[in-house]
Amino acid sequence: MRALLALLLMLAGAPVLAQSALPPAPYADRQIDDPALEKKARVLMETIRCLTCQSQSIADSHASMAGDMRSEIRQRIMAGEQPEHIRAWLIERYGDWVSYEPTAAPILWPLWGAPVVLLALGLLLLRGRIKRRKRP
Known part of the structure; x- marks a missing residue:
């Protein structure tokens, strides 16, 4: 009986110990050093819907998918891409639903x-x- 109880407790606690095997995206929670570029990225992130949360923008979400998207946006802005080009890429990849701006x-x-x-x-x-x- 004790062995069964111990097994049940271990199985119930397993999700708490589970973590992603992947490291967080490099710019998920780190801002760009240039304030002007960070502002461009931030404005864009506030108009993109989190695919996990569905009710928050990726700027406000703590989901790992939102962190990956924030990092991707920041890296593309640092590479010189324009926010509208990044938005078009995200819409092409995830569909119109990802953008808060109506089409x-x-x-x-x-x-x-x-x-x-x-x-x-x-x-x-x-x-x-x-x-x-x-x-x-």
């Missing part, structure tokens, strides 16, 4: 136009009701 793809135009159409329809209906009330 203007033609397939999404109905989503952007629907609120305007509904508002116009509502105003027309309101105008008709007001006209009917004014008549004696």
